[in-house]
Amino acid sequence: MQLSxxxxxxxxxxxxxxxxxxxxxxxxxGDSGARQPVHTVYGGAQIFKxxxxxxxxxxxxxxxxxxxxxxxxxxxxxxxxxxxxxxxSLNHIASLQRKLTKNPESVRxxxxxxxxxxxxxxRVAEKLKHEPIEDFRIDFEDxxxxxxxxxxxxxxxxVAEEVARGLAGGTLPPFLGVRxxxxxxxxxxxxxxxxxxxxTTLAEKTGGKxxxxxxxxxxxxxxxxxxxxxxxxxxxxxxxxxxPPGALKLEIMVETPQSIINRRGEIALPSFVDAAEGRCxxxxxxxxxxxxxxxxxxxFQSMTHPACNFARxxxxxxxxxxGIWISDGATNVMPVGPxxxxxxxxxxxxxxxxxxxxxxxxxxxxxxxxINHSLYNAYYQGWDLHPAQLPVRYAAxxxxxxxGLESASxxxxxxxxxxxxxxxxxxxxxxxxxxxxxxxFFVKGILCGAISEQEAQATGLTVxxxxxxxxxxxxxxxxxx
Numbered sequence: 001m002q003l004s005x006x007x008x009x010x011x012x013x014x015x016x017x018x019x020x021x022x023x024x025x026x027x028x029x030g031d032s033g034a035r036q037p038v039h040t041v042y043g044g045a046q047i048f049k050x051x052x053x054x055x056x057x058x059x060x061x062x063x064x065x066x067x068x069x070x071x072x073x074x075x076x077x078x079x080x081x082x083x084x085x086x087x088x089s090l091n092h093i094a095s096l097q098r099k100l101t102k103n104p105e106s107v108r109x110x111x112x113x114x115x116x117x118x119x120x121x122x123r124v125a126e127k128l129k130h131e132p133i134e135d136f137r138i139d140f141e142d143x144x145x146x147x148x149x150x151x152x153x154x155x156x157x158x159v160a161e162e163v164a165r166g167l168a169g170g171t172l173p174p175f176l177g178v179r180x181x182x183x184x185x186x187x188x189x190x191x192x193x194x195x196x197x198x199x200t201t202l203a204e205k206t207g208g209k210x211x212x213x214x215x216x217x218x219x220x221x222x223x224x225x226x227x228x229x230x231x232x233x234x235x236x237x238x239x240x241x242x243x244p245p246g247a248l249k250l251e252i253m254v255e256t257p258q259s260i261i262n263r264r265g266e267i268a269l270p271s272f273v274d275a276a277e278g279r280c281x282x283x284x285x286x287x288x289x290x291x292x293x294x295x296x297x298x299x300f301q302s303m304t305h306p307a308c309n310f311a312r313x314x315x316x317x318x319x320x321x322x323g324i325w326i327s328d329g330a331t332n333v334m335p336v337g338p339x340x341x342x343x344x345x346x347x348x349x350x351x352x353x354x355x356x357x358x359x360x361x362x363x364x365x366x367x368x369x370x371i372n373h374s375l376y377n378a379y380y381q382g383w384d385l386h387p388a389q390l391p392v393r394y395a396a397x398x399x400x401x402x403x404g405l406e407s408a409s410x411x412x413x414x415x416x417x418x419x420x421x422x423x424x425x426x427x428x429x430x431x432x433x434x435x436x437x438x439x440x441f442f443v444k445g446i447l448c449g450a451i452s453e454q455e456a457q458a459t460g461l462t463v464x465x466x467x468x469x470x471x472x473x474x475x476x477x478x479x480x481x
Contacts, residue, residue, distance in 0.1 A: 028320075029321075029322070030323060033443055037174065037381055038380060038397050039390075040136070042179070042384075043056075043143060045139055045143075045144050048159050048162055050166035054171060056132055057129070057132025057387075061129060063387065063388035064125065064391040067357050067361065071120075071121035074120070074124075074395065075113075075116075078364060078395060080113070082114075096111075100115065119398075120399055124395050126449065127448075134175060134448070138163075138177070140179060140191075141219050152194055156197035156201070159178075166211075172212075178195075180219075182219045183229055199237050200240075200241055214248075215249050216230070217252075217253060217284070222258040223262075224268075224272050227276050246279075248279065251280065252280060254284065254290070255290050256290065267314060269315065280324055281324065281325060282381075284327040285326070285327065287305075287329030290307070303328070303374070312377055316377070329382065330382065331385075332385070334389070335360040335363035335367070335392070337359045338355065339353075364392045367389055367392045371392065371393060375400045397450055398449070398450040400450075408441050412441075416435065416474065417460070435475075436471040438471075439471050439474075446466065
C-alpha cells in the first residue's frame, strides 16, 4: 500500500503545529518547581523595621507556648486526627513526650495520633524560631490607611531605608514586597508617588540591588491598562535608577467581580497577565473586598462563601500551567484573648487566662479550617494578618503534607521507576508534567519545613535528585547512569 502522506506533503502541516505548540508552551510553561511561600504576612508600612520578621516570630512563638504549652493542647485545639485518644494529664503527656523524643518511630507504630501531633508541634516551633516569616508585604493600602501626603512621603522613604538595612544585615524574610494603593482615578497619583519614593530611595541605598524575591503588589486590578501602567513605571524606574532592567516584578490582586469576568463576558485574568509583559509572578485573592463587591453583607463574608469558591476556581483554571502562583486570602478573626496584663500591674487570674485560651483556640480552629479549605482547592499560599496566626498556618500546612506523605511517596517512587524504564529502553515518555507535579509535593514540603529530606527519600530519590527540583533532570541523570 502506498501511503498518501509524504514528508513533502505534510511539512506545512507539521510546521504549523510546531509553531502552535511552541506558542502554547510559551504561555503555559508549567510549574517551575521554584519555591513558593506558604503565606504572605501583611503589615502596615508605618510599623515596618529591618527586624520585623524576627520580632513577629518571637511573638508567634510566645503565642504558641502560652496557648498550647504541650503538643496535646495544640492537637486538641485544632482537632488533629485521633486527638480524642491523647492523654490529658500532664504526667502522662510528659511521659509520652519522653518516648517520642527517644524513639519516635516506635511511638509512631503504636500511637500514630501522638506521633502526628508531636511531629507537627515540634516542627512548627522550630519554624517559628528559625524562619517565622516566609513572605512579608509592606502595606501602603488597607493596612496603612489614609494619611497626609507628607506623612506617606516620609514613610515611603524611611521604610525603603529599613529594607536596605535589613538587606545589608540579612534580617529580611526570603520573600518581600510592597503593596501600593490601587490605580483608581482617586488614588493613582498618590500610589505612583509612593512607589517612586520607595524604589528610588531603596536603589540609592543599595546601589540598585533588590531583596531576593522582591515584588510590588497592585491591588484592586479591574482593567489590563492598570497593569500596563505599572509595567511602564517599572521601565522608567529601571532606566532612571541603578535597578537592573527587568528586575522589578509584580503581583495582581483579585478583589472585584471585574477582576474575574470583564464587561465582554471574558475571563479577565489572562489579559492582566499579558499586560504584565512577563513580569507577573502571582495573583492574590482578596476575600473581603471581593465579597463586599458582590454585595454580600459583613455577617456572611467568609473564606468559604460560595462566591469565593467560584472566584478561586476561575483563578485556578485560567492561570493553570502559566507558572503564576495563586494565593488565597486571610481569616479576619484574630486569635487574641480579651484580657491583657498591664505592664507592672497585677498578673492575669487563672480564670482570665482560661478565657483567653478559649478565645484563641476558637480563632485558631477557624483559621485552621480555612487554610485546609484553601489547601483542598490547591491554594498553597494564603495571607496572615497577625503573628498569633502563624502557628496555625504552619500547623495546617505541615499536617497537610504529613498526612499525604506515605501515599505521595509510593506514587512518586512508582512513577519514577516506570518513567526511567521507558527512557532506558528508548520509549517516548511524555508525561513529565505529572512527574513534576508529584515531585513538587516534596519540594514544597521540604522548603517550608513540613517534610525532612530523609523522609522524602522514601520516594527512592536521592537528596541530590530532590534538590534539583526537576523531574526531567532526574530522568536524564538516571538515563546517563
